[in-house]
Amino acid sequence: MGDPARTEPALTVAREPHPFRQRALRVLTLALALLLTVSGTAVLATAGHLLLPFQRLTTLEGRLASKAGFFEDEQVTRILLEHGIRVRTVSSGSREVATGSLDGYDFVFPSGEPAGDLISSTRQKQHRYTNIYRPFDSPLVLATYREYAETLRDAGAARPQTGSGTGEPLYYSLDMNRFLALTEHNRRWNDLGIGRHGLSNGNVVLAQTSDICESNSAGTYLGLVAFTRNGNDVPTDLRRADEIAAKVKPLLIRQGSPGADLFKYYASPNDHRLDPVVVVYEHQFLAYQAGYRTRHRTVDTERVLLYPTTRMLTQPQFIALDRRADRLGELLEHNPELQRRATELGYHVLGADALTGRLRQQGVPAPPAAGGDETAARMPELEILERMIAAVKNCPAPATN
Template sequence: MQEPEFRAVDPRRCFLLWFVPPLTVFVLGLVVLLVSGHITGPFRNVTVVRALLASKRDFFQDEQVKRILMARGYQVHVTPAGSRDLARKPDLDSYHFVFPSGHVANEHVKTRRTGKHAVPFRPFFSPVVLGTFRGYAEALVRAGVATPHDQGEQPLYYNLDLQKFMELVEKHKRWNDYGAANGNRVIIQSPDPCKAYSGAVLAGFLASARDDNPPQTVEAAEDLARRIKPQIDAQGQTSEDMAPKYFAPEGPTHAAIAVIYEHQYLAHQLEKRGADKERVLLYPTVQHQSTPELISFTPEGDRIGELMMTDPELRRRAVELGFHSLGWNGATEQDFAGHLSERGVPEPPSGERGRVALPKAELFERMIDVVGDCR
């Protein structure tokens, strides 16, 4: 019989065979994390910036935006508020910057900051639109107050004649009068006009449909407000934001037509890659583009505003969230239509129709006070 052989094994070799593969993986992973900034991030000096934001707070609450800002050394702490409430906040000066949604609130903030640091930035705009559902849009077509924007089989955008629509409201017409399975009145539901800019813009839409010429006196503003007040009152109790209700699975039961911002709808469709064919937009006879101003009160706020205007990643993300990006000169930037097309979403008819002529800020404020019984 052959005698057994004994083989000496070097324990160092066994250790290396066991240790080297995971060590290699660890080193490669460490390199990736260092390059991406995930390891150094916790040790980086991060500046916390306090911001008072209206509806555009959804931009700063986006996870990708948070990561981009963190990589630049900033974290924005968001305090939500309606635009009109924001402009009247007693502790306004305690924030690094504010971001109201509309012109009236912008001007009110700048007036309060007279003689103080107040630097405005306009990184993007988003039209105020009416979100509805295909069944209701087709009912409005049958009623003769809406037309598809294009001739596709399932258009996402419709034009709405506000004057004719208001006649339906005044006559107390119901959705089932035009073939929709809903016995409720035909109305538009909006956020509280006393708090939210988009709710105030609905009053501007209706006022423009009543009279092409904006009022020039307080008396004329109050008279026009009283004429459109029944259309606002018809919706009953209002909330601060219609978008969460509109995009909820049970959205059609919350509001047949909801006042929202175009970017909210486009962000939803971009996420779905155009697959949601039931939710559609109505573009009124006249349009209104909300051009919010980031108004900075401090150097830290200035830096956030500058990043919003110049940082390629932030600006690209704004387009991905449905905003029309603006440059320093106010011109539209980024390939907005191309980005939508790549994701199967047709370009909306933003800016293709006349803009609503809102009254001067102080007269518009008075109109809203009357329409909404604001206190």
């Protein structure tokens, strides 16, 4: 007999798992894999990369001015990626885009017709591919601060617009003839009595633009001044253009901030005495107020807009420089999501009247529609405008595009 303290080793035979248990394990594994896949897809969609590994992605290189912010918007980026398009941009002033080299770019997006017409004219002479799209527009406006708007009101050059919400007005009408008279006679803000509004500023009354050699807004403002000083009519001959240019040169030669986009400076905390009135686009102000309303639950009542009574509408031109960029141009003009987002960013989408409703949804007072005593200003022909620009400032010669 063996030692009772010892036991023989036991042999254990593993039994096959029950078939039901095997099926349950497989179902659980598949469910977990599906859950991870769905979660990953949701993350990719949120990041704007949905299905990118499974589709061909076209990267387009663009050169553009103030409209660069449109392509930097997260929602716009997401929408374009869903359509297989990635956009990479280089920013510069619109006229700088028009006069610089476009080699290596698929598209350009100048902020208005003068720069767009210059690009189209140059490329057509060279028999190079050009296709133009006009997805939205935005008026040229003068952005300022309330104290300066009220000072212009005291001088009889501005008045609050009605019907744009309650409380302090965000929008004023600006009599361009009276405003230009103030600027041409070197009147200073202290002369106009800005001290009554708690400020002191010995600088001359002036609407600051970007460099006219680089900026579409500066050239458009020159067109607006020429239209106003020509009796609310477009100069149509070179001799008359020379006369107007000589008259307005003292006004505009002092212009020319080195930055192509003055709005970023205007929207930042700064000394209001340096550039208290700047030439910008309406969409920039409306998008700023919508963002401010989201962050602070109120609009910025310190910053206001001056709408010239001779209103100048600008139409940004998306110009495809090759056939690959045509698809992007078509999306900008026709895709409902991109049109909706453009409206949310303050643009007037062509053929639609959604901006007023969108601003109300965002809690921002909407500017009254154009009309009444306003005159629709028009730009001179390209040859005449270029001649006036040359008379105001000796800009560098255009590059061969």
